[in-house]
Amino acid sequence: MIGVFDSGHGGLTVLRALVDAAPDRPFVYLGDHAAAPYGPRSEDNIYRLTIAGMDRLFAQGCRLIVIACNTAAAVALRRLQQEWLPSAHPGRNVLGVLVPMVEAITRVPWMIDTVPPDHLAEPRSVGIFATAATVNSGSFPREIGKRAPSVRVVQQACPDLVPLIERGASDDEIEPAVAGYVRVLLDKMGSQPLDTVVLGCTHYPLVRHLFARALPPGVEVLCQPTLTARSLEQYLDRHPEYRPDPAERGLRFFTTGDAALVSELAGRFFGHPTPFERLR
The missing domain is CATH 3.40.50.1860 (Rossmann fold)
Structure with a gap:
């Protein structure tokens, strides 16, 4: 079981x-x-x-x-x-x-803690949307960095989303919060384009469409x-x-x-x- x-x-x-x-x-x-x-x-x-x-x-x-x-x-x-x-x-x-997501981003198995000599990950940028505790733990940037140090990881805590989703709030209520978090993350990116975002909370797939709407065109959205x-x-x-x-x-x-x-x-x-x- x-x-x-x-x-x-x-x-x-x-x-x-x-x-x-x-x-x-x-x-x-x-x-x-x-x-x-x-x-x-x-x-x-x-x-x-x-x-x-x-x-x-x-x-x-x-x-x-x-x-x-x-x-x-x-x-x-x-x-x-x-x-x-x-x-x-x-x-x-x-x-x-967390493990399958890190493997998907880095294309390196979890049990490998250091980058294989022949592994050349392309330079790209990944945004992480998650809870404050997940962001503060540093797990995503730490584990991605071990396996693909050329990938830039930028994180954004989204403290309002879980309470909103848990109580069944409407899209109209949730969309301003999502849009606000996306704006802050994009500001952190500066002039560097964003390639991929990770919805690093299992609540967030329910509002994936709101993230996709707020993000620039062409950004890949990964759900767990x-x-x-x-x-x-x-x-x-x-x-x-x-x-x-x-x-x-x-x-x-x-x-x-x-x-x-x-x-x-x-x-x-x-x-x-x-x-x-x-x-x-």
């Missing part, structure tokens, strides 16, 4: 792509709505909350978890993989959404759900130990918050009704 973890609704965009790519696999989703959003929190707090989420999903029988929250993945993933997971849950693993699904398929091909038990079936949704309220709002992210259960 594969777990998918997010601070709220955003990870449902990733879950939908995973289910579409592997409809026969059982998935368990957990949204930590009681503690959302993670973006304004301290790194230590995010780390503790992420570990608590992992423990809840492992207790549900998951053997592999995808952290579908950029904030949690950027701040906590490497540390929990190295310090917590081997002793707390040996034989199980946790992956994150499809990249994450493709990466997970490749990982599962390499790790047959995570094949599902024949008795495991279906799709379950859990939240640490108000299950009725979460169920009402979450369908927009997943594409059809999502009956959440409360998980303490």
Whole structure:
């Protein structure tokens, strides 16, 4: 069984792509709505909350978890993989959404921490739109820089977007915020043209059209759900130990918050009704 973890609704965009790519696999989703959003929190707090989420999903029988929250993945993933997971849950693993995006931008596998001598990445510029915690962690520029130092990375925190999207705000309400963040990032670019932007929060695919409208023509917009699904398929091909038990079936949704309220709002992210259960 594969777990998918997010601070709220955003990870449902990733879950939908995973289910579409592997409809026969059982998935368990957990949204930590009681503690959302993670973006304004301290790194230590995010780390503790992420570990608590992992423990809840492992207790549900998951053997592999995808952290579908950029904030949690950027701040906590490497540390929990190295310090917590081997002793707390040996034989199980946790992956994150940041890795497939870095691989897509740099065209270098994640396990390679330094640039191969024969790898010549073309000079280009990448804009990152993300939560404040993801931006402050420096994970995107650090990991991209290791693998493709010729790529210029410019980041822009978007603190208003997750609250707006989570409460189901209309495009008319969200568009001014998106346009404002795009203007600030373009100002940071100066005279250098922008080639690609990363929507570095799993909520943002729902407003991809607003980013595309605000950005200059020709800028590529990368979203994480499809990249994450493709990466997970490749990982599962390499790790047959995570094949599902024949008795495991279906799709379950859990939240640490108000299950009725979460169920009402979450369908927009997943594409059809999502009956959440409360998980303490």
